[in-house]
Each structure stands twice: as C-alpha cells, then as structure tokens.
Amino acid sequence: MPLSEHEQRLFEEIERSLADDPKFASAVRASDPGYRSRRRLVAAGGLLVIGLALLIYGAVSKIPLLGVAGFVVMLGSAAYGLQSQRRAHRPELRAVGGQASRRTRTRKSSFVDRLEERWRRRMDDR
Numbered sequence: 001m002p003l004s005e006h007e008q009r010l011f012e013e014i015e016r017s018l019a020d021d022p023k024f025a026s027a028v029r030a031s032d033p034g035y036r037s038r039r040r041l042v043a044a045g046g047l048l049v050i051g052l053a054l055l056i057y058g059a060v061s062k063i064p065l066l067g068v069a070g071f072v073v074m075l076g077s078a079a080y081g082l083q084s085q086r087r088a089h090r091p092e093l094r095a096v097g098g099q100a101s102r103r104t105r106t107r108k109s110s111f112v113d114r115l116e117e118r119w120r121r122r123m124d125d126r
Contacts, residue, residue, distance in 0.1 A: 037084050041084055041085065047076070048078060050073060
C-alpha cells in the first residue's frame with residue numbers, strides 16, 4: 001500500500017531529523033534486527049575460520065583432540081550462523097512500553113489441502 005503525500009512528507013522529515021542526530025540514528029540502527037543478524041553472521045564466520053584453523057593445526061600437529069575441538073567449533077558456529085539467518089527473516093512484533101508478542105505461525109496447507117482447494121475453485125468456475 002503506497003503512502004499518501006502527507007505520510008511521505010512526514011517520513012522525509014523524520015529522515016532529515018535522523019540525519020541531524022547521529023546519536024539517535026546509531027541507537028535506532030543498533031536496535032535493528034537486520035543489523036544484529038549481520039553482526040551475528042560476521043561473528044559466526046570468524047568462529048568458523050578459527051575452528052578451521054584449529055582443525056588443520058590439530059591434524060598437522062597430530063593432536064586429535066585439538067582437531068575434534070576445531071570441528072566442534074566449526075559445527076557450532078555454522079549452527080549459530082544459520083539460526084541468525086533464520087531469525088533475520090522471521091518477522092518480530094514489538095510493543096513499545098509493553099510486552100513483545102510474536103505472530104504464531106499458521107500451519108501450511110498440505111498437498112492434499114491445496115489439491116482440494118484447486119478442485120473447489122475449478123468446480124466453482126464451471
């Protein structure tokens with residue numbers, strides 16, 4: 001739904017005021033879920049590189065425990081990165097001054113449900 005002219009003017013005014021107040025802009029940016037997820041992805045990438053280095057060093061120096069620890073660090077960082085990526089794509093609802101609530105996921109229709117719906121639409125069109 002496009003914004004009305006009045007809403008667009010208000011939006012542009014807010015953008016200009018944000019540009020004038022860098023402290024507020026950085027506070028808003030820090031609370032942005034996308035910013036946090038990018039930061040988590042960078043941390044997961046760094047841990048992945050450290051885990052790979054531990055794995056290689058453990059294999060070269062013939063210390064199997066160090067290689068296993070490197071593999072565990074790599075696995076954990078990959079899981080952390082994937083979780084962060086999923087969290088970035090999941091919408092969050094926040095209430096200002098109240099409790100945060102999250103939308104409950106609706107059950108995806110099964111293949112049979114979709115086929116039945118198509119059949120009903122086909123019969124209605126005839």
